[in-house]
Amino acid sequence: MLSIIVELSKAVRCCRQDEVFCEGVTLNQFVILDAVSRGRKLNMASLHDVLAVDKSTTTRLATPLITRGLVVREKAAHDSRAAVLRLTKNGERVHGEVWQCLLSFLRSIEGQLPEGERAAVFDGIRTFLGALRKASLMRCGAGAGSCGCAG
Amino acid sequence: MLSIIVELSKAVRCCRQDEVFCEGVTLNQFVILDAVSRGRKLNMASLHDVLAVDKSTTTRLATPLITRGLVVREKAAHDSRAAVLRLTKNGERVHGEVWQCLLSFLRSIEGQLPEGERAAVFDGIRTFLGALRKASLMRCGAGAGSCGCAG
DNA sequence: GCAAATAGTTGTATTATACAACTATGAAAC
DNA sequence: GTTTCATAGTTGTATAATACAACTATTTGC
Numbered sequence: 001m002l003s004i005i006v007e008l009s010k011a012v013r014c015c016r017q018d019e020v021f022c023e024g025v026t027l028n029q030f031v032i033l034d035a036v037s038r039g040r041k042l043n044m045a046s047l048h049d050v051l052a053v054d055k056s057t058t059t060r061l062a063t064p065l066i067t068r069g070l071v072v073r074e075k076a077a078h079d080s081r082a083a084v085l086r087l088t089k090n091g092e093r094v095h096g097e098v099w100q101c102l103l104s105f106l107r108s109i110e111g112q113l114p115e116g117e118r119a120a121v122f123d124g125i126r127t128f129l130g131a132l133r134k135a136s137l138m139r140c141g142a143g144a145g146s147c148g149c150a151g
Numbered sequence: 152m153l154s155i156i157v158e159l160s161k162a163v164r165c166c167r168q169d170e171v172f173c174e175g176v177t178l179n180q181f182v183i184l185d186a187v188s189r190g191r192k193l194n195m196a197s198l199h200d201v202l203a204v205d206k207s208t209t210t211r212l213a214t215p216l217i218t219r220g221l222v223v224r225e226k227a228a229h230d231s232r233a234a235v236l237r238l239t240k241n242g243e244r245v246h247g248e249v250w251q252c253l254l255s256f257l258r259s260i261e262g263q264l265p266e267g268e269r270a271a272v273f274d275g276i277r278t279f280l281g282a283l284r285k286a287s288l289m290r291c292g293a294g295a296g297s298c299g300c301a302g
Numbered sequence: 303g304c305a306a307a308t309a310g311t312t313g314t315a316t317t318a319t320a321c322a323a324c325t326a327t328g329a330a331a332c
Numbered sequence: 333g334t335t336t337c338a339t340a341g342t343t344g345t346a347t348a349a350t351a352c353a354a355c356t357a358t359t360t361g362c
Contacts, residue, residue, distance in 0.1 A: 001257045004276055005163075006182055010203050011280040012156075012163050028318095031157055044341065052161050054320050059342060061318085081327050081340040105286055106152045112282035121279055124272035125155055129162040131263035135256055179349095195310065205351050210311060212349080232309040232358050 005132075022101040023094050029065055030102065033095045036071060036085045043076060044083045070094055156283075173252040174245050180216055181253065184246040187222060187236045194227060195234045221245055 021027045028051075035050045036042045042050075048058045062085065065071040070091035076082035087095060113121055172178045179202075186201045187193045193201075199209045213236065216222040221242035227233035238246060264272055 001261065001273075002185075002253065004273060005178075007277070007280055008159065009163050009179075011283050012160050013203075027156075028160075034153075048341095052164075053318085055341060056321085056343080057319055076340095079328070079340075081325095083341070102153065108286040108289060109279070109282045110152065112285060113278060117275070117278075120271065121275035122152070122155060124268070124275035125279060126158070127264060127268075128260070128272055128276060129158055131260045132162050134263060135259040138259060139256060199310095204349085206310060207312080207352085208350055227309095230309075230359070232356095234310070 004128075022098045024068075025094060025098050027102075028061065030095070030098050032062060032065060033070065033087065033091060033098070036087050037092070037095050041084050041086045044073075044085065047085065065091070155279075173249045175219075176221075176245060176249050178253075179212065181246070181249050183213060183216060184221065184238065184242060184249070187238050188243070188246050192235050192237045195224075195236065198236065216242070 019026060021030060025033070031050070032047065035047060039046075044055075044058060044062070047062065048055055051058055051061065053061070062071065062073070066073055066085075069088055071085050072088055074084045074086065076084045110118060170177060172181060176184070182201070183198065186198060190197075195206075195209060195213070198213065199206055202209055202212065204212070213222065213224070217224055217236075220239055222236050223239055225235045225237065227235045261269060
């Protein structure tokens with residue numbers, strides 16, 4: 001069971017955050033592009049939720065994409081403090097191309113799963129991840145258990 | 152499918168590499184303690200394999216544990232260049248305590264999985280991880296596909 | 303015995319990440 | 333309407349993991 005978690009950690013490293021996937025875009029950056037693309041625009045606050053990182057990190061992760069001209073940051077209509085992200089034309093192009101590349105990657109994974117079991121595998125993963133997340137939250141709340149947890 | 156991978160990345164972050172789990176030990180550090188504990192001693196080269204990181208990183212990850220007196224580094228008998236790691240008494244104690252803490256964490260996860268499906272869930276995860284790893288290796292080898300992969 | 307390979311360490315640079323501090327703005331209280 | 337408190341997002345700063353490069357001492361191959 002512990003080995004599952006360790007293996008998960010390692011496996012995810014093959015999709016390294018800082019490793020360029022395609023078109024000079026990392027997987028994480030694609031996630032950002034995709035999130036913006038889905039809604040045609042995206043509040044920074046929403047991106048903050050999507051990425052599940054600190055606000056400062058959200059800003060920093062979006063900045064290279066803005067610098068590259070794939071995304072533009074605009075003022076939000078409802079709140080002058082808030083920013084809205086949109087894809088540029090180039091951003092849409094790059095998003096589409098990376099998506100194609102990613103699709104073949106994902107197909108490659110799927111092709112290796114037994115055909116009748118794919119849905120079950122995905123469901124199982126989701127169930128496990130939900131359990132992992134929940135157990136972690138409970139851990140943080142429980143504070144000191146029967147051990148000398150320094151948290 | 153992509154959302155699975157993204158969720159995996161996020162979930163694994165709840166077992167943050169640098170986040171203290173118990174007894175001032177991170178999960179990754181526990182992995183090291185456990186690896187050393189299992190063989191009573193462990194070559195640095197083996198630890199290098201276990202952690203699947205660069206040799207320099209292996210050294211750096213082991214060093215805090217040595218500094219803390221949980222692990223000692225000795226010369227290997229078969230090769231003066233090589234080092235062997237052993238647990239100290241304190242290291243064994245800490246390993247045992249963290250393991251207990253970890254066990255209840257793992258139990259907490261298991262308890263949330265439907266009882267009859269646990270084995271299937273774990274098998275599914277392993278299958279998926281294998282596929283993910285393989286697809287990544289193929290990707291690195293394929294070089295340029297039909298897109299402008301800059302790798 | 304000599305050349306090539308290697309174990310592991312150290313130097314260095316990069317990246318992600320969070321906490322702290324900050325400014326301008328919005329919301330709540332009066 | 334005014335004042336106080338909360339907040340969006342940015343910037344400063346520090347930490348940790350990570351890999352590549354360079355290095356030294358040792359081992360291996362010829």
